[in-house]
Amino acid sequence: MKIGIASDHRGVILKEKIKKHLQDNYQLIDYGTNSIESVDYPQFAFRVGEDIRDKKIDLGILICGTGIGMSIACNKVKGVRCAKVSDIEEAYLARLHNNSNVLALSEKTKNYEEIIDTFLNTEFSNEEKHQRRVAMIDEY
Numbered sequence: 001m002k003i004g005i006a007s008d009h010r011g012v013i014l015k016e017k018i019k020k021h022l023q024d025n026y027q028l029i030d031y032g033t034n035s036i037e038s039v040d041y042p043q044f045a046f047r048v049g050e051d052i053r054d055k056k057i058d059l060g061i062l063i064c065g066t067g068i069g070m071s072i073a074c075n076k077v078k079g080v081r082c083a084k085v086s087d088i089e090e091a092y093l094a095r096l097h098n099n100s101n102v103l104a105l106s107e108k109t110k111n112y113e114e115i116i117d118t119f120l121n122t123e124f125s126n127e128e129k130h131q132r133r134v135a136m137i138d139e140y
Helices: 012-022 041-053 068-074 088-096 112-121 128-139
Strands: 002-007 027-030 059-064 082-084 102-106
Touching: 002 012, 002 041, 012 027, 012 059, 012 112, 041 059, 041 068, 041 102, 059 068, 059 112, 068 082, 068 102, 082 088, 088 112, 102 112
Parallel strands: 002 027, 002 059, 059 102, 082 102
Antiparallel strands: none
């Protein structure tokens, strides 16, 4: 599985920890940033979103101060369903019910390994009601 990962300046430290956690089991593409110098987060969120849309990566992970800005920006890309999650249950349901293809995290997330593992290892339910709802979002 090919995973794109990006952060802004506030998320760069957590991004590096996540990369170490995933590097043995996944193909990772790092979209930056790689510095704690201030950057504009939308450019990184857009890059991940565009590669989700263009099917160059399977899933994405975004990190910023709160995860909110990255999720808002990434969701502007058609075909992206980015979920800003704070706990394991939200990560599970984001994949199971919403077929989310990008995960957004706060740089302060403590149990990031469990959240990410849950997100990456949960399959979409394919229940008719969830398929219908995701299709409604994708078609809007």
